[in-house]
Amino acid sequence: MKQGNIKVALVGNPNAGKSTLFNALTGLRQKTGNFPGVTVEKKSGTFRIAGVNGHDEAHVTLVDLPGTYSIYPKSKDETVVMDILANPKHPDFPDVVVIVADASNLQRNLLLFTEISDLGIPSVLALNMLDVAGSMNLTVNAVQLAMQLHVPVVRINARTGEGIKGLKEAVKQTVERTEKPVLQYFYEPKGNEIGLINEVKAIHHLDNDYVALQYVCQHDNFSFLEQPVRARLDALIEKYGFDENNFLANETVARYEKIKPIVSKAVKSEGVIEQPYWTRKLDSILLHRVWGYVTFAIVLLIVFQAIFAWASYPMDMIDVGTAGAIEWVKGALPPGVLNDLLTDGIMAGIGGIIIFIPQIAILFALVAVLEESGYMARVMVIMDKLMRRFGLNGRSVVPLISGVACAVPAIMTTRSISSRYERLLTILVTPLMSCSARLPIYTILIALVVPETKVLGLFNMQGIVLFGLYLLGLLGALGSAWLLSLFIPRKEPSYFMLEMPSYKLPRWGHVGFSMYESVKSFVLEAGKVIMAISIILWVLASYGPGESMNVAEQQVVATMTTAPQEQIDAAVASARLESSYAGQFGRFIEPVIKPLGYDWKIGIALLASFAAREVFVGTMATIYSISGDTEDVLTVKQRLTQEKNPETGTAMFSSAVCYSLLMFYVFAMMCMSTIAVVYRETHGWKWPLIQLAYMMALAYGSAFAVYQLLS
Amino acid sequence: MNLNKERMSARTVSHLKKGEKGIIKSFSDRAMSLKLLEMGCLPGCEVRLDAIAPFGDPICINVGGHYSLSLRLNEAAVIELE
Numbered sequence: 137m138k139q140g141n142i143k144v145a146l147v148g149n150p151n152a153g154k155s156t157l158f159n160a161l162t163g164l165r166q167k168t169g170n171f172p173g174v175t176v177e178k179k180s181g182t183f184r185i186a187g188v189n190g191h192d193e194a195h196v197t198l199v200d201l202p203g204t205y206s207i208y209p210k211s212k213d214e215t216v217v218m219d220i221l222a223n224p225k226h227p228d229f230p231d232v233v234v235i236v237a238d239a240s241n242l243q244r245n246l247l248l249f250t251e252i253s254d255l256g257i258p259s260v261l262a263l264n265m266l267d268v269a270g271s272m273n274l275t276v277n278a279v280q281l282a283m284q285l286h287v288p289v290v291r292i293n294a295r296t297g298e299g300i301k302g303l304k305e306a307v308k309q310t311v312e313r314t315e316k317p318v319l320q321y322f323y324e325p326k327g328n329e330i331g332l333i334n335e336v337k338a339i340h341h342l343d344n345d346y347v348a349l350q351y352v353c354q355h356d357n358f359s360f361l362e363q364p365v366r367a368r369l370d371a372l373i374e375k376y377g378f379d380e381n382n383f384l385a386n387e388t389v390a391r392y393e394k395i396k397p398i399v400s401k402a403v404k405s406e407g408v409i410e411q412p413y414w415t416r417k418l419d420s421i422l423l424h425r426v427w428g429y430v431t432f433a434i435v436l437l438i439v440f441q442a443i444f445a446w447a448s449y450p451m452d453m454i455d456v457g458t459a460g461a462i463e464w465v466k467g468a469l470p471p472g473v474l475n476d477l478l479t480d481g482i483m484a485g486i487g488g489i490i491i492f493i494p495q496i497a498i499l500f501a502l503v504a505v506l507e508e509s510g511y512m513a514r515v516m517v518i519m520d521k522l523m524r525r526f527g528l529n530g531r532s533v534v535p536l537i538s539g540v541a542c543a544v545p546a547i548m549t550t551r552s553i554s555s556r557y558e559r560l561l562t563i564l565v566t567p568l569m570s571c572s573a574r575l576p577i578y579t580i581l582i583a584l585v586v587p588e589t590k591v592l593g594l595f596n597m598q599g600i601v602l603f604g605l606y607l608l609g610l611l612g613a614l615g616s617a618w619l620l621s622l623f624i625p626r627k628e629p630s631y632f633m634l635e636m637p638s639y640k641l642p643r644w645g646h647v648g649f650s651m652y653e654s655v656k657s658f659v660l661e662a663g664k665v666i667m668a669i670s671i672i673l674w675v676l677a678s679y680g681p682g683e684s685m686n687v688a689e690q691q692v693v694a695t696m697t698t699a700p701q702e703q704i705d706a707a708v709a710s711a712r713l714e715s716s717y718a719g720q721f722g723r724f725i726e727p728v729i730k731p732l733g734y735d736w737k738i739g740i741a742l743l744a745s746f747a748a749r750e751v752f753v754g755t756m757a758t759i760y761s762i763s764g765d766t767e768d769v770l771t772v773k774q775r776l777t778q779e780k781n782p783e784t785g786t787a788m789f790s791s792a793v794c795y796s797l798l799m800f801y802v803f804a805m806m807c808m809s810t811i812a813v814v815y816r817e818t819h820g821w822k823w824p825l826i827q828l829a830y831m832m833a834l835a836y837g838s839a840f841a842v843y844q845l846l847s
Numbered sequence: 848m849n850l851n852k853e854r855m856s857a858r859t860v861s862h863l864k865k866g867e868k869g870i871i872k873s874f875s876d877r878a879m880s881l882k883l884l885e886m887g888c889l890p891g892c893e894v895r896l897d898a899i900a901p902f903g904d905p906i907c908i909n910v911g912g913h914y915s916l917s918l919r920l921n922e923a924a925v926i927e928l929e
């Protein structure tokens with residue numbers, strides 16, 4: 137056994153508490169949630185165990201894996217488990233597997249345990265969710281289990297950290313065990329399986345029957361096997377007339393036959409086994425044919441009320457704060473180009489982002505509560521039939537809802553959708569959900585054109601428009617899914633089959649932390665991009681090709697000799713910007729965006745926000761501060777209100793232009809990270825390009841229609 | 848043929864009323880049966896219909912008292928009862 141450095145993998149049924157245990161052991165904050173399929177890729181962390189093999193301490197590399205019901209994967213995320221466990225050369229191949237079992241449903245959880253045990257990897261069984269088992273009148277005898285399964289069995293509570301010490305001790309003892317125990321297979325091969333196994337073992341130099349069987353059944357999923365090797369295995373299957381489906385069913389049934397007597401000895405129930413009381417009570421309301429939808433609508437309403445109304449108080453405070461900070465810096469530093477770049481460019485851009493911290497924090501916290509409580513799984517159930525109409529799956533609800541926070545992690549969660557077709561459709565439409573980066577754009581444009589009146593004395597008009605935009609994004613997503621489903625052929629059947637977890641009280645510390653994390657990464661990521669783009673934009677807007685900017689200035693001065701100095705200055709600034717590099721880019725695309733009501737200045741902001749939409753507001757601030765007078769400190773909103781359309785002399789940001797911009801940003805794919813993640817998840821450029829094209833067409837078309845209607 | 852006829856008339860989980868119980872006898876679909884077995888729906892196991900989603904589909908069944916499983920009607924129709 138290796139010394140000083142141990143590798144441990146966490147394996148278990150979905151929602152058994154693996155990631156919670158991972159966090160408890162490593163101190164990291166891997167995402168957890170109370171529904172099956174939260175973890176969709178492997179994640180590593182480290183911890184230490186004292187006194188292993190005479191060393192002072194051992195470093196343990198811990199790998200958290202997606203949950204599976206068996207070692208036969210049913211969806212994309214699950215393939216990684218066997219890809220590691222069947223390949224001893226894999227860098228993550230574990231010295232010890234910790235199998236996390238949900239003690240409230242032990243029989244089913246042991247199926248996976250017997251499979252892993254047959255693979256011959258040393259294992260430790262961690263009994264989790266004992267509190268839930270207790271509330272179902274079940275008592276589990278760990279000693280009895282250990283004796284029958286021939287492995288260490290440890291009672292833990294991943295949430296409270298109970299039993300972690302004992303688990304480390306069990307891992308340590310398993311590592312230190314020098315002699316290899318004789319493997320007692322839970323499943324004994326029969327009939328033609330034996331000959332097949334022996335031949336595969338000889339060819340691949342394997343010493344384990346069950347691993348050999350996995351080569352037979354799963355070679356197409358194993359990334360470590362080359363194509364000719366797979367073909368040879370297929371030939372062997374042919375030769376022995378091995379019927380995979382039949383084998384799988386028989387194997388599973390045979391395993392349960394072994395498991396049943398073990399469980400009936402180790403698990404005692406007092407009275408009738410029933411799901412926890414509150415889970416039954418809540419389900420009778422939340423899954424009710426009428427109340428199910430009513431409660432879901434109320435939940436959504438609360439979310440919007442929170443994002444818009446509750447967040448407005450801290451937002452106002454931040455707004456005042458940043459304006460004050462900018463003013464102070466402007467006064468404290470000597471005036472000049474650098475001062476302008478710092479204050480009007482970078483600080484205004486970043487101010488445009490941090491003002492949204494309250495909204496984003498509330499949004500992420502509420503999504504975390506939905507996920508942690510177990511309600512998310514119920515939403516999947518009540519939405520499944522509706523989703524199916526559009527070619528999606530009830531499980532698509534998770535990416536769609538988390539897409540409201542950010543499309544990038546949302547698209548990754550689609551890995552737990554077993555049908556490739558439904559997964560693809562979900563990936564293609566998820567970016568249409570209004571993500572948190574659109575919130576700044578929505579808020580500022582709404583503030584420009586929608587009055588702050590109350591409707592029916594209760595709802596804020598601005599809030600209603602915001603709600604409408606989110607609804608539009610959702611309808612766009614569903615409609616596009618339906619349209620795309622007409623063109624993409626469906627190859628495999630669709631499944632729903634979802635385990636309903638028992639309800640759990642969210643851990644408030646966890647919710648608070650996920651709020652903090654998301655805000656931090658939002659501010660840092662967005663901050664970096666804004667900083668970079670502000671600087672580039674500043675340079676591009678301050679310099680032009682050759683003498684073009686000076687020529688433009690002289691022309692203005694020559695034609696405006698009689699005008700007051702102030703007007704001349706403004707006109708000069710505007711003309712200089714127009715002939716700068718940035719201005720020429722804007723001019724270049726102006727013909728394309730003119731029908732949407734945008735001028736070349738908006739064109740610059742549009743181009744700049746192509747990589748990331750959160751840049752839009754900051755870019756507008758930069759552009760209008762360069763072209764406007766630079767004397768007073770104005771908020772972005774004030775600058776936009778003052779901007780005049782040079783042709784008509786009326787306000788540039790009329791309601792037609794603002795609504796057109798809103799339409800554009802609801803639908804447009806303006807996010808490099810999303811394109812990158814779609815590329816990664818679909819293994820090629822085909823789908824990200826199709827997605828980019830259809831979303832842009834949708835954005836352009838609807839912005840055009842709205843502008844033409846309103847102007 | 849014979850087998851088919853029997854299948855047509857077999858009572859399945861999709862026929863259960865709310866609160867009604869049944870005992871799993873067999874499955875009529877290969878691919879689906881494997882998934883169900885892995886999720887602990889074994890022949891001889893008692894199931895109970897607990898909830899029906901709005902519009903009648905999917906449904907939630909309780910499996911052996913241990914946990915709640917949600918499935919679509921066409922998936923439930925695969926589980927034949929005694």
Ligand SMILES: Nc1nc2c(ncn2[C@@H]2O[C@H](COP(=O)(O)OP(=O)(O)OP(=O)(O)O)[C@@H](O)[C@H]2O)c(=O)[nH]1
Pocket residue numbers: 148149150151152153154155156157167168169170171172173174175176201202203204264265266267268292293294295296508640
């Ligand atoms: N009551 C109780 N809840 C627990 C326990 N351990 C974990 N949980 C909760 O169970 C839920 C699922 O935990 P996760 O750690 O996300 O489960 P997982 O096994 O990683 O799930 P997947 O990644 O979907 O496979 C979370 O809401 C946890 O807070 C426990 O011992 N008792």
Ligand SMILES: [Mg+2]
Pocket residue numbers: 154155156167168174175201202203
């Ligand atoms: Mg997990």
